[in-house]
Amino acid sequence: MKLVTYRANTAAEGRLGVVYEGLIVDVEYLGDNLGLSFPNTMLDLIDNGSTSIKAIQQVLNHAKITEIAASSIPLENAILLAPIPRPRKNIFGIGLNYTEHVAESARTLDTSKELPQKCVIFSKPPTSVIAHGDSIKHNAAVTQQMDWEGELAVIIGKKATQVSKADALDYVFGYTIINDISARDCRRSGQWIVSKGQDTYAPMGPVIITADELTDPHNLDIITKVNGVEKQNGNTKYMLFNINAIIEDISEVITLEPGDIIATGTPAGVGAGRSPQEFMFPGDVVEITIEPIGTLRNPIVKA
Numbered sequence: 001m002k003l004v005t006y007r008a009n010t011a012a013e014g015r016l017g018v019v020y021e022g023l024i025v026d027v028e029y030l031g032d033n034l035g036l037s038f039p040n041t042m043l044d045l046i047d048n049g050s051t052s053i054k055a056i057q058q059v060l061n062h063a064k065i066t067e068i069a070a071s072s073i074p075l076e077n078a079i080l081l082a083p084i085p086r087p088r089k090n091i092f093g094i095g096l097n098y099t100e101h102v103a104e105s106a107r108t109l110d111t112s113k114e115l116p117q118k119c120v121i122f123s124k125p126p127t128s129v130i131a132h133g134d135s136i137k138h139n140a141a142v143t144q145q146m147d148w149e150g151e152l153a154v155i156i157g158k159k160a161t162q163v164s165k166a167d168a169l170d171y172v173f174g175y176t177i178i179n180d181i182s183a184r185d186c187r188r189s190g191q192w193i194v195s196k197g198q199d200t201y202a203p204m205g206p207v208i209i210t211a212d213e214l215t216d217p218h219n220l221d222i223i224t225k226v227n228g229v230e231k232q233n234g235n236t237k238y239m240l241f242n243i244n245a246i247i248e249d250i251s252e253v254i255t256l257e258p259g260d261i262i263a264t265g266t267p268a269g270v271g272a273g274r275s276p277q278e279f280m281f282p283g284d285v286v287e288i289t290i291e292p293i294g295t296l297r298n299p300i301v302k303a
Helices: 027-033 042-048 050-062 065-069 099-108 165-171 243-253
Strands: 002-007 015-020 023-026 072-074 091-095 120-124 129-131 136-138 150-156 172-179 202-210 221-226 229-235 261-263 285-290 294-302
Touching: 002 042, 015 027, 015 042, 015 050, 023 027, 023 065, 027 050, 027 065, 042 050, 150 221, 150 243, 150 285, 165 172, 165 243, 172 285, 172 294, 202 294, 243 261
Parallel strands: 091 261, 129 202, 136 294
Antiparallel strands: 002 015, 002 202, 015 023, 023 072, 091 120, 150 172, 150 261, 172 202, 221 229, 221 285, 285 294
């Protein structure tokens, strides 16, 4: 199932929808039309767990076309928000999680050339989140080195404390795309949050695909383009620490909760690692494709 948070018009509140045959089916309205109680936000759905997902899928499988149409709008008419427009907590980011990215970072960003022995964890605040199509703000007074990082993001579905690798994927609700925008010249004594946590620096979306539909997250191509030119072409099978290991590592010391988001790291091909280096400026457009999730596309504008 592909889930979105959407608006029917610019004045509307964000609502929970399912992408279904070119439509966005409003989950709460669908339930109302059938005398059922369904959630109207993504976080409420995640809190309800797999029971609600199964119930919604069952209704979609058996509902009449007229019942679905009465609860839907065409996908092209909707305004998509970030799937979780306001995360409850900071996004967990995983740095240096692909071998070739470790090498390119060591060449150009003064990070260690040695492969990490444990996950390198940082965070991005909720205020950094924007939607597919929203503008990434370039503040020239702060950075001249705005970079792209295409990443698979994991959405946690239930409370996870000291979870083993073997059980880790049982705690995943679904997956989306994040662009871990990074101002390379804003690192401070090895700390990354100012570099990575600025407003608009976490484009997310366009959908969440549920874990029951994306059963193998460890063989997904990640392709990043800037102005239509391919910059990154990697695959999640090359993660140093796969999703199981990441969840085990974080949950050993920090309890993961429903709705938590983990950005799992970026493959090689970032702007800072290229020769000569390349960075983004107002007028550029960056897009990240991970099938079957889709494409996350954002323009760069002057702040």
